[in-house]
Amino acid sequence: MINQYPLWKYLLVAAVLAVGSFYALPNIYGEDPAVQVSAARGAPVDAELEARVSEELARAGVPPIRAERDERRLLLRFEEEEAQLRAKDALRNFLDRRRFVVALNLAPATPRWMEALGTLPMSLGLDLRGGVHFLMEVDMDAAVRQADLRHVGDVRGLLREEKIRHKGISQRQDGGLAVRFRDAGDRDAGQAVIERTLPDLVLEAVEVSGDPGLRGRLSETATADIKRFALQQNITTLRNRVNELGVAEPLVQQQGENRIVVQLPGVQDTTRAKEILGGTATLEFRMVDDQNSVQDALDGRVPATSKLYRERDGRPILLRKNLMLTGEYIIDAASGIESQTGSPAVFITLDGKGARLFSQRTRDKIGRPMAVVFIEKKSETRIVDGEKLKTSWTDEEVINVAVIRDQLGKRFQISGLDNTEEARNLALLLRAGALAAPIEIVEERTVGPSLGQENIDRGFRSVLIGFALVLAFMAFYYRLFGLVADLALTFNLIMIVGVLSLFNSSGWPATLTLPGIAGIVLTTGMAVDANVLIFERIREELRVGNTPQAAIHAGYQKAFSTIADANITTLIAALVLFGFGTGPIKGFAVTLSIGIATSMFTAILGTRAVINLIYGGKRVARLSI
Numbered sequence: 265m266i267n268q269y270p271l272w273k274y275l276l277v278a279a280v281l282a283v284g285s286f287y288a289l290p291n292i293y294g295e296d297p298a299v300q301v302s303a304a305r306g307a308p309v310d311a312e313l314e315a316r317v318s319e320e321l322a323r324a325g326v327p328p329i330r331a332e333r334d335e336r337r338l339l340l341r342f343e344e345e346e347a348q349l350r351a352k353d354a355l356r357n358f359l360d361r362r363r364f365v366v367a368l369n370l371a372p373a374t375p376r377w378m379e380a381l382g383t384l385p386m387s388l389g390l391d392l393r394g395g396v397h398f399l400m401e402v403d404m405d406a407a408v409r410q411a412d413l414r415h416v417g418d419v420r421g422l423l424r425e426e427k428i429r430h431k432g433i434s435q436r437q438d439g440g441l442a443v444r445f446r447d448a449g450d451r452d453a454g455q456a457v458i459e460r461t462l463p464d465l466v467l468e469a470v471e472v473s474g475d476p477g478l479r480g481r482l483s484e485t486a487t488a489d490i491k492r493f494a495l496q497q498n499i500t501t502l503r504n505r506v507n508e509l510g511v512a513e514p515l516v517q518q519q520g521e522n523r524i525v526v527q528l529p530g531v532q533d534t535t536r537a538k539e540i541l542g543g544t545a546t547l548e549f550r551m552v553d554d555q556n557s558v559q560d561a562l563d564g565r566v567p568a569t570s571k572l573y574r575e576r577d578g579r580p581i582l583l584r585k586n587l588m589l590t591g592e593y594i595i596d597a598a599s600g601i602e603s604q605t606g607s608p609a610v611f612i613t614l615d616g617k618g619a620r621l622f623s624q625r626t627r628d629k630i631g632r633p634m635a636v637v638f639i640e641k642k643s644e645t646r647i648v649d650g651e652k653l654k655t656s657w658t659d660e661e662v663i664n665v666a667v668i669r670d671q672l673g674k675r676f677q678i679s680g681l682d683n684t685e686e687a688r689n690l691a692l693l694l695r696a697g698a699l700a701a702p703i704e705i706v707e708e709r710t711v712g713p714s715l716g717q718e719n720i721d722r723g724f725r726s727v728l729i730g731f732a733l734v735l736a737f738m739a740f741y742y743r744l745f746g747l748v749a750d751l752a753l754t755f756n757l758i759m760i761v762g763v764l765s766l767f768n769s770s771g772w773p774a775t776l777t778l779p780g781i782a783g784i785v786l787t788t789g790m791a792v793d794a795n796v797l798i799f800e801r802i803r804e805e806l807r808v809g810n811t812p813q814a815a816i817h818a819g820y821q822k823a824f825s826t827i828a829d830a831n832i833t834t835l836i837a838a839l840v841l842f843g844f845g846t847g848p849i850k851g852f853a854v855t856l857s858i859g860i861a862t863s864m865f866t867a868i869l870g871t872r873a874v875i876n877l878i879y880g881g882k883r884v885a886r887l888s889i
Contacts, residue, residue, distance in 0.1 A: 593618020
C-alpha cells in the first residue's frame with residue numbers, strides 16, 4: 265500500500281535512533297573533579313598505595329567519594345574543586361615526588377555500567393569544557409652551558425687533530441671555556457686554529473693557573489642564536505610530542521622570550537601528558553671509568569676526570585666526564601624486544617653527524633664498557649605557609665652498561681629497561697625529538713572555558729532560544745507536519761552528539777569546539793531546510809488536486825533530488841576543509857560532515873517513517889500541513 269514502510273525499515277530507523285541516543289546519553293552526567301596518582305617508571309599502583317592514600321586524605325579531611333585503580337594509576341574523585349585542590353596538595357606533600365606523579369584531572373561521571381559497555385562522553389575543546397594548561401619555561405642558561413660543553417669537546421678534538429699540545433681544557437663556572445698550553449708558541453698556534461674553525465668563540469689570551477692559556481666565550485650573536493634556537497626547537501619538539509599523544513586541536517605557542525604555552529583540550533590522562541611533555545628525555549653516552557676505584561669515589565676522592573652516578577638498582581658507578589654522544593643526534597627511536605635476551609629495548613637511529621662522531625669515538629674503545637645515562641629535570645611548586653615554594657631537581661640514572669663489541673655507527677640499541685611500557689615511553693620521547701634545553705613546568709592547571717563561563721552560558725542560551733523559536737515556527741506554520749519536523753530536528757542533534765561520542769569511545773576523538781558548534785548550527789538549518797522543501801512540495805501537490813496520500817508520496821520523492829544535491833555539494837566542501845584545514849577549521853568540517861549525514865537520515869527517512877505511521881494505509885480527507 266502507498267506510504268507504508270516494510271517492517272524492517274521501521275526497525276532500522278528505530279535501531280539507529282536508539283543507538284545514537286544511547287551513545288549520546290553519557291554526556292548528561294558531566295564530570296567529577298579528580299586527582300590522579302601514577303607511579304614513575306611504569307611501576308604498578310597496588311592496593312597498599314590506595315590504602316595509604318585513602319588514610320592520608322581522611323586525615324586531611326578530604327576523603328574521596330570514589331577511588332578507581334588499575335595497574336597504571338589511582339584515580340580519586342571528589343565532589344567539588346576545593347576538595348580536589350586540597351587533596352592534591354596533601355598528596356604532593358605525602359608521596360615521594362621521585363616515585364609518584366600527582367596531577368589534577370577531570371573524570372567523566374558516567375555510570376559504571378555504561379563504562380563497562382565502553383561508552384564515553386564526547387570530547388570537548390578547551391574553549392568549551394576546558395582541558396590541561398601548561399606554562400613551561402625554557403632554561404636558557406642550560407642551553408648556553410650545553411653549547412659550552414660541546415665546544416670543550418670540539419676544541420679538544422681540534423687540537424688533537426692538529427697535534428697541538430696542551431695541558432687541559434675545562435668548562436668555566438661563569439661561562440665559556442679555558443685552555444692551558446705548555447708555552448706561548450702552542451697557545452698562538454692553538455688560537456689560530458680555533459679562530460679559523462670555530463668563529464662563534466671569542467678568544468682572549470690569558471694566564472690559566474700560571475700557564476699560557478686561552479679563555480673562550482660565545483659571542484653575543486651566537487648566544488642569542490642559541491637561545492632562539494633552543495626555544496624554537498623546544499616548541500617543535502613539544503608539538504611532535506602532542507601529536508604522539510593524539511590530542512585533537514592542541515595549542516603550542518611561544519609566550520615572551522623563554523616561555524611556552526601548551527593547551528590540551530579534552531585530554532583525560534593528565535599524568536601521561538606531564539610525563540611526555542615535561543620529560544627532558546636527555547640521553548648521554550659515557551665511558552665507564554674502570555681505572556679508578558668506586559669505593560674511593562664514595563669516600564669523597566672522586567677523580568677530576570670522572571663523576572659518580574647510580575644505576576637503577578642504586579649501585580654506584582664511576583663514569584668519565586668526557587661525553588661520547590648526546591641525545592640531540594637521535595632522529596628515530598623504536599621500542600621492541602632484544603633478540604638475544606628477550607628483554608625490552610629501544611632501537612636508536614642517529615643522524616649523519618652523530619653517526620660519524622659515534623663511529624670515531626668508539627673506534628678505539630672496543631672491549632671497554634660504556635654507560636647510557638638517562639637525565640630528567642623535574643620541578644614542583646608547593647604551598648608552604650601560604651606562599652609558593654618552587655623546588656627543582658635533576659634525576660640522573662644509568663639505565664644500561666654494556667661492553668662495546670664493535671665500532672658503533674648509525675643504528676644501535678639500548679637494553680636494560682624495566683618493562684615494555686617504559687621502553688615505549690622512552691622511544692616516544694626520543695622519537696619526538698630531544699629538547700635543545702631543559703624545560704620546567706612553572707604553571708599547570710585544569711582550566712575551564714577560556715572565553716569565560718558567563719559567555720559560554722549566554723552562547724548556549726542563545727542556541728537554545730534559537731532552537732526553540734525554530735521549533736515553534738515549524739509547529740505553527742506546518743501544523744502536525746511541523747511537529748514531526750521538530751521531532752526529527754531534536755533527534756538530529758542527539759545523533760550528532762551520539763556520533764561524536766561514538767568516535768571518542770572508539771579511540772578516534774573528534775573534539776567539539778566553538779567552530780564545531782557553528783557547524784552544528786549550520787547543519788540544524790540545513791535539516792529544517794530539507795523538511796521545508798518536502799512540505800512545500802506536498803502543498804504544491806495538494807494545490808494541483810492530488811489526493812493526500814499521493815501528495816505525501818510525490819512530495820518526498822520529488823524533493824529528494826534537490827535535497828541530495830544541496831547536501832552532497834556541502835559535504836564536498838566539508839571534506840575539502842577537513843583535508844586542507846587545520847585546528848578549528850577541521851573541527852568545523854567534522855561536525856558539518858556528521859550533521860549532513862544525520863540530517864539526511866532524520867529529515868528524510870525519520871520524518872517519512874513517522875508520517876507513514878500517522879497517515880499510511882488510511883483513507884485521509886485532508887492533511888494537517
